[in-house]
Amino acid sequence: MIITIVIWIIQLLFVPLASPLCIGIIRKIKARFQNRQGASVFQPYFDLWKLLHKDEVISKDASWIFEFAPYIVFTSTLVVGMSIPLVAGFINNNAGDMLVIICTLSIGTFFLALAGIDTGSGFGGFGASREMTMAALAEGGFIFSLLTMAVINNTTNLFMISQHGTVVHSQFFLSTMLAFFGFIIVMLAETARFPFDNPATHLELTMIHEAMILEYSGKKLALMEWASANKLLIFFALGSNLFFPVGIAQTPTFWGLGIGIAALAIKILLFCLAIAILESSVAKFRFFRLPDLLLISFIVNVVAIILIF
Amino acid sequence: MITAITLQYIFLGLISLFFVGAIGSLLFRKNDAVTSLWSNSFAILASLAGLLFATLTYLYGHSLSFSLGAIALPIFSLSFHIDKLSAFFIFTISLISLLCSIYAIGYVTHFYKKYDLGVLGFFYHAFILGMLLVVSSSNGLFFLIAWELMSLASYFLVIYDRNDPSNIKAGFLYLVMTHAGTALILIALLLLYKFTGSFDFETIASLSGAIPLSIKNSVFILAVIGFGTKSGIVPFHIWLPSAHPAAPSHVSALMSGVMIKTGIYMMIRVFLYMLWPVPTWWGLTILVLGSISSLLGVLYALTEHDIKRLLAYHSIENIGIILLGLGSALTFTSLGLPSLALLGLTAALFHTLNHATFKSLLFLSAGWVASQTHTKNMEEYGGLIKYMPYTALFFLIASMAISALPPFNGFFSEWLTFQSLFLGITLLSLYTKWIFVLAAGSLAFTGGLALACFVKAFGITFLARPRSEEIAHTKESSFFPRLSMGLLALLCLLFGIFSGSLTWLLQTTGKDFVAFKNTASFVSVSLNQQVLIGHNFSFISLASLFILFMFIILLVIYITRFVINKNQKISMGTTWDCGTDLTGRMEISATGFSRSVIVIFKGILRPSIQHNVEYHDSESRYLAKSRSITLGIKDIYQSYFYQPLHRAINTVSVRIKSIQSGNINAYILYIFMALVVALFFVL
Numbered sequence: 001m002i003i004t005i006v007i008w009i010i011q012l013l014f015v016p017l018a019s020p021l022c023i024g025i026i027r028k029i030k031a032r033f034q035n036r037q038g039a040s041v042f043q044p045y046f047d048l049w050k051l052l053h054k055d056e057v058i059s060k061d062a063s064w065i066f067e068f069a070p071y072i073v074f075t076s077t078l079v080v081g082m083s084i085p086l087v088a089g090f091i092n093n094n095a096g097d098m099l100v101i102i103c104t105l106s107i108g109t110f111f112l113a114l115a116g117i118d119t120g121s122g123f124g125g126f127g128a129s130r131e132m133t134m135a136a137l138a139e140g141g142f143i144f145s146l147l148t149m150a151v152i153n154n155t156t157n158l159f160m161i162s163q164h165g166t167v168v169h170s171q172f173f174l175s176t177m178l179a180f181f182g183f184i185i186v187m188l189a190e191t192a193r194f195p196f197d198n199p200a201t202h203l204e205l206t207m208i209h210e211a212m213i214l215e216y217s218g219k220k221l222a223l224m225e226w227a228s229a230n231k232l233l234i235f236f237a238l239g240s241n242l243f244f245p246v247g248i249a250q251t252p253t254f255w256g257l258g259i260g261i262a263a264l265a266i267k268i269l270l271f272c273l274a275i276a277i278l279e280s281s282v283a284k285f286r287f288f289r290l291p292d293l294l295l296i297s298f299i300v301n302v303v304a305i306i307l308i309f
Numbered sequence: 310m311i312t313a314i315t316l317q318y319i320f321l322g323l324i325s326l327f328f329v330g331a332i333g334s335l336l337f338r339k340n341d342a343v344t345s346l347w348s349n350s351f352a353i354l355a356s357l358a359g360l361l362f363a364t365l366t367y368l369y370g371h372s373l374s375f376s377l378g379a380i381a382l383p384i385f386s387l388s389f390h391i392d393k394l395s396a397f398f399i400f401t402i403s404l405i406s407l408l409c410s411i412y413a414i415g416y417v418t419h420f421y422k423k424y425d426l427g428v429l430g431f432f433y434h435a436f437i438l439g440m441l442l443v444v445s446s447s448n449g450l451f452f453l454i455a456w457e458l459m460s461l462a463s464y465f466l467v468i469y470d471r472n473d474p475s476n477i478k479a480g481f482l483y484l485v486m487t488h489a490g491t492a493l494i495l496i497a498l499l500l501l502y503k504f505t506g507s508f509d510f511e512t513i514a515s516l517s518g519a520i521p522l523s524i525k526n527s528v529f530i531l532a533v534i535g536f537g538t539k540s541g542i543v544p545f546h547i548w549l550p551s552a553h554p555a556a557p558s559h560v561s562a563l564m565s566g567v568m569i570k571t572g573i574y575m576m577i578r579v580f581l582y583m584l585w586p587v588p589t590w591w592g593l594t595i596l597v598l599g600s601i602s603s604l605l606g607v608l609y610a611l612t613e614h615d616i617k618r619l620l621a622y623h624s625i626e627n628i629g630i631i632l633l634g635l636g637s638a639l640t641f642t643s644l645g646l647p648s649l650a651l652l653g654l655t656a657a658l659f660h661t662l663n664h665a666t667f668k669s670l671l672f673l674s675a676g677w678v679a680s681q682t683h684t685k686n687m688e689e690y691g692g693l694i695k696y697m698p699y700t701a702l703f704f705l706i707a708s709m710a711i712s713a714l715p716p717f718n719g720f721f722s723e724w725l726t727f728q729s730l731f732l733g734i735t736l737l738s739l740y741t742k743w744i745f746v747l748a749a750g751s752l753a754f755t756g757g758l759a760l761a762c763f764v765k766a767f768g769i770t771f772l773a774r775p776r777s778e779e780i781a782h783t784k785e786s787s788f789f790p791r792l793s794m795g796l797l798a799l800l801c802l803l804f805g806i807f808s809g810s811l812t813w814l815l816q817t818t819g820k821d822f823v824a825f826k827n828t829a830s831f832v833s834v835s836l837n838q839q840v841l842i843g844h845n846f847s848f849i850s851l852a853s854l855f856i857l858f859m860f861i862i863l864l865v866i867y868i869t870r871f872v873i874n875k876n877q878k879i880s881m882g883t884t885w886d887c888g889t890d891l892t893g894r895m896e897i898s899a900t901g902f903s904r905s906v907i908v909i910f911k912g913i914l915r916p917s918i919q920h921n922v923e924y925h926d927s928e929s930r931y932l933a934k935s936r937s938i939t940l941g942i943k944d945i946y947q948s949y950f951y952q953p954l955h956r957a958i959n960t961v962s963v964r965i966k967s968i969q970s971g972n973i974n975a976y977i978l979y980i981f982m983a984l985v986v987a988l989f990f991v992l
Binding site for chain 2: 055057058059062072078083103109110119124125130139140144154174223287288291302
């Protein structure tokens with residue numbers, strides 16, 4: 001009983017509380033690669049705190065869409081954050097269906113793009129156009145990479161996938177790896193990382209995500225930044241628990257839960273390291289080369305599904 | 310106590326209401342306001358009667374058969390057969406026509422003193438009546454009469470706004486295409502008559518075992534093309550993007566929301582009821598057609614900047630999605646998996662209902678925008694959310710529903726369709742699995758592109774700054790249109806939240822068929838609207854998702870607004886403008902928004918750019934007087950399907966023309982030869 005409560009508290013709070021740390025760790029590692037000292041790994045928390053206490057300027061062209069988009073975007077990441085397997089695979093959740101996750105994340109994308117258009121700035125509008133183009137093309141790869149795991153485990157519920165998956169299916173190993181490869185591409189696109197987008201600049205040539213939130217300030221900017229950090233962590237958690245559900249708690253014991261938490265932490269750290277290395281070693285792609293990458297993700301996943309029998 | 314006789318009387322009553330409404334509209338045509346009130350209130354009454362009739366038929370639980378009049382010809386009778394499938398379509402048609410008629414009370418005022426409202430009322434009633442008769446008739450010839458009534462009435466509604474020559478052209482294209490389709494349907498019915506000796510649908514169904522497979526296959530091809538033309542399946546859809554926008558908006562809503570579904574109804578009726586059991590390749594063909602329609606529909610929608618044409622292309626996309634459900638149902642039933650087939654059919658029916666609600670809402674709200682701004686060009690909109698906040702909200706809700714965002718209804722039916730495709734991928738063997746993978750892939754991309762398209766449609770129309778002078782004179786919708794749009798928006802949400810109960814109801818619809826007589830259901834629904842597919846294959850509950858989402862968002866709003874930094878100052882400023890004055894022309898336009906998608910899909914969409922520069926001095930070519938760029942999209946089905954067809958018909962016609970010499974003797978020779986040939990065949 002206590003364990004179930006602990007797990008639910010982790011489900012509710014882990015993603016929003018840990019996500020700024022992930023951003024901090026990635027930035028720190030990147031700074032070390034660039035021979036810089038870098039800011040503390042807790043700097044994103046300070047940034048959010050500072051933004052939450054600042055005053056705001058809102059464009060007079062903006063409507064209530066601009067006003068409410070940050071809440072909707074942030075909430076969609078919270079809802080998804082609590083509907084994906086984190087440390088335990090045995091709890092049941094009505095929202096844990098793969099399509100529900102994907103489409104709830106789409107709610108966030110939808111309102112983010114609308115908010116980008118709402119202020120009537122050219123930056124925001126083109127950011128929205130690029131974001132929606134990428135999101136539309138990433139959808140196929142996203143659904144199919146999760147579908148590969150769903151077909152292997154004969155369920156589309158993410159908790160059940162992470163539960164079944166602890167038995168290493170050697171016969172499905174190739175499919176799992178291909179699906180994971182496709183998933184990584186989609187992850188980079190959806191979370192606006194290299195080579196799709198540069199999360200560190202406001203230069204208009206590279207901007208997708210940053211362009212849409214250009215007009216935000218104060219609390220609303222904090223929510224937007226926080227939501228994108230949440231989204232990154234959600235993808236890390238999906239990647240670690242669907243494709244490598246090693247260590248995730250299968251029975252309600254404290255020992256299993258402890259291992260589950262430790263395994264999740266290690267896997268997420270590995271993801272942070274991988275992202276930092278990737279961002280330090282590749283350049284951003286030209287916009288019209290990105291569809292090739294996303295189609296590769298889709299095709300690789302189709303191959304992965306066909307290989308299952 | 311519901312009896313068959315009561316139901317018959319209600320049905321006759323609703324038909325006579327339509328007659329009274331139609332005739333009355335013509336009689337009172339001298340006074341615009343009276344005509345409008347008369348025709349719309351009778352349409353409302355008749356639609357309410359239709360809703361009552363459909364609900365009672367569901368409760369009655371058996372199918373209803375009766376004939377009208379004493380016409381006892383061997384092949385023709387005014388006979389009706391109303392089972393749950395018909396009742397479901399009667400319900401959908403009545404629901405949408407009820408809300409469209411409420412909307413029309415406030416909407417048709419801008420036709421006053423311009424066009425004859427009596428004619429509008431007459432054809433409006435004839436149109437709805439035609440649709441109701443199509444889904445309830447059970448005699449092939451009677452069905453064809455109803456089908457023609459529906460087609461012709463809608464043709465006259467398409468050309469109602471007759472001062473615009475493009476509407477006349479659109480109407481003509483519609484007339485030609487729909488009759489080409491009807492011709493094929495007629496051949497299909499005649500083939501069935503030849504082998505069963507009856508035009509009665511029930512008799513055909515009971516004798517279908519006697520029909521040879523080759524004839525069944527030809528009927529299938531003819532029916533898919535014939536009904537597919539009405540439904541707007543690619544490549545038979547060319548009439549749809551031009552005809553739907555031409556009609557008055559409440560008629561567009563009916564055409565897009567329900568009329569194209571009559572084609573789907575007849576496909577279900579012919580394939581699953583009359584010709585069942587079916588070969589596997591039928592279902593696979595429908596899956597392929599559905600994939601192509603959904604993908605191409607949404608791609609062409611993205612290229613459009615005429616708001617009603619954009620919505621019309623989305624109807625093609627959604628018909629594709631319905632076909633994916635129907636195709637999987639046909640495939641499963643032919644492979645001996647009736648439980649899964651029932652799931653696919655339920656998905657198709659649910660999407661039919663959902664598409665009817667959100668698409669009519671989109672057409673009604675877009676229609677209000679177009680009637681206020683006097684243009685359908687999205688490039689001239691912008692910032693409308695400040696002038697018509699309710700219309701904007703309703704359009705937003707419908708956009709979210711059609712883009713399959715939870716917890717709205719569109720998400721649920723796409724989810725069901727995805728489930729039946731996923732189950733196909735999991736269970737079927739290699740060759741059929743490929744088709745299901747293709748279908749699921751196209752549905753996935755369709756969802757993503759539809760999301761992009763509705764960010765464009767809503768964002769460019771309602772957000773940012775106005776891009777033309779007209780915007781400042783626009784007004785919010787009046788009471789009746791707002792009421793009807795509000796009800797539709799509410800339905801979009803409720804159909805999503807109560808998707809569990811609706812799924813259960815729609816399953817009973819499917820169970821009426823012989824094909825699913827004793828089928829164990831693959832879907833179970835629990836009280837909290839949780840829908841479970843198979844044995845833990847997947848389960849969701851949109852009701853709990855909705856409650857969770859609302860709870861968290863209220864919490865987030867409360868904490869950020871009233872707990873953290875309560876004394877925050879919010880000031881208004883201008884958008885970052887780089888030191889210039891921002892005008893409406895500096896925003897992103899509809900063309901600009903979709904340009905990157907068009908460039909990415911240039912293999913299919915074939916975009917063209919034409920630069921025209923006019924110089925002050927054509928010798929030196931330094932100073933340009935004016936520059937213009939024309940962006941175009943090439944229709945591949947036009948250039949690779951219809952134009953070659955057109956050329957072929959022309960070539961043949963020219964050849965045939967040479968026998969028309971004008972010489973009487975030659976004509977007498979032709980008559981003699983025809984006579985000889987005829988005698989040869991007869992004797």
